[in-house]
Amino acid sequence: MLRPTLARRAATALAAFVAVLAAAPGTAAADPGFPTQLNAADMLLLNGVRQAGLWEIPAGQMAAQRGSPKVQQVGTMIAEQHVRLDELVVKAANELGATIPSTPTAEQQGWLGEMQNAKGRQFDQIFVTRLRAAHGKIFPVIGAVRASTRDPVVRKLADDANIFVMNHMKMLESTNLVQYERLPPAALPPAQDVSSLGIAEANAGITPPVSTTVLVGVLVVMLGVASVTVIRMVRART
Numbered sequence: 001m002l003r004p005t006l007a008r009r010a011a012t013a014l015a016a017f018v019a020v021l022a023a024a025p026g027t028a029a030a031d032p033g034f035p036t037q038l039n040a041a042d043m044l045l046l047n048g049v050r051q052a053g054l055w056e057i058p059a060g061q062m063a064a065q066r067g068s069p070k071v072q073q074v075g076t077m078i079a080e081q082h083v084r085l086d087e088l089v090v091k092a093a094n095e096l097g098a099t100i101p102s103t104p105t106a107e108q109q110g111w112l113g114e115m116q117n118a119k120g121r122q123f124d125q126i127f128v129t130r131l132r133a134a135h136g137k138i139f140p141v142i143g144a145v146r147a148s149t150r151d152p153v154v155r156k157l158a159d160d161a162n163i164f165v166m167n168h169m170k171m172l173e174s175t176n177l178v179q180y181e182r183l184p185p186a187a188l189p190p191a192q193d194v195s196s197l198g199i200a201e202a203n204a205g206i207t208p209p210v211s212t213t214v215l216v217g218v219l220v221v222m223l224g225v226a227s228v229t230v231i232r233m234v235r236a237r238t
Contacts, residue, residue: 053086
C-alpha cells in the first residue's frame with residue numbers, strides 16, 4: 001500500500017500533467033453569433049465605389065452629349081452601369097449601417113470641370129484618360145478587399161464591382177485612346193525571399209501547434225515511469 005506522502009506526490013504529478021494537457025493549444029470553433037466588424041479595407045471599398053459613381057455618372061452623361069460617336073456610346077453605357085452600381089453600394093451601405101460620401105471630391109470635380117472646358121478630340125482624350133486611370137486605381141482595391149473581407153455583404157459588392165470595372169476598362173480601351181505608356185506602374189507586393197535563409201527566417205517565429213494525441217502519449221509514458229518509480233520506492237522502504 002502506498003504511503004500517504006508518496007500518494008500525495010503521485011496525485012500532484014498527475015494533476016500537473018492534466019494541467020499541461022488542458023493548456024495545450026487546440027482548434028476552437030468560431031462563434032457563429034459573433035458580429036462581423038467592418039474594417040478600414042471594407043470601408044475603403046464602399047467609399048471608393050460610391051465616390052466613383054458620383055463623378056463618373058455625370059462624366060459619362062457629358063460624354064454621351066459631347067463626345068465622338070464611339071465616345072458617346074461608351075459614355076452612355078458607363079453612366080448607365082454606374083447608376084446600377086451606385087444603387088448596389090448604397091444598398092450595401094444601408095445594410096451595414098455605414099456612412100458613405102454624397103458628393104465628388106475636389107479632385108473629381110476638377111476632372112469634371114476639365115471635361116466641361118474641352119471640345120472635340122481633346123474632350124475624348126481627357127474623358128478616356130481620366131476614367132481609365134480612375135478604374136485602374138479602384139480595380140486592385142476591389143481584389144484586395146474581396147480576398148480578405150469577412151463580411152458577406154462587402155464580398156458580394158466586391159464581386160459586382162469587379163465585373164463593372166473590368167467592363168468599363170475594356171470599353172474605354174475600345175476607343176483606342178488609352179495611353180498605356182502613361183499608366184502608372186502596378187503596385188505589387190514585395191517579392192518573397194525563397195532562399196534557404198529567407199525560409200529559415202520566415203519560419204523562425206512560427207511554432208506549430210502541439211498535437212493533442214502526442215500530449216496524451218507523453219502523459220501515458222510519464223505516468224508509467226512515475227508508477228514504476230513509486231513501486232520501487234515502496235519496495236525499497238518495506
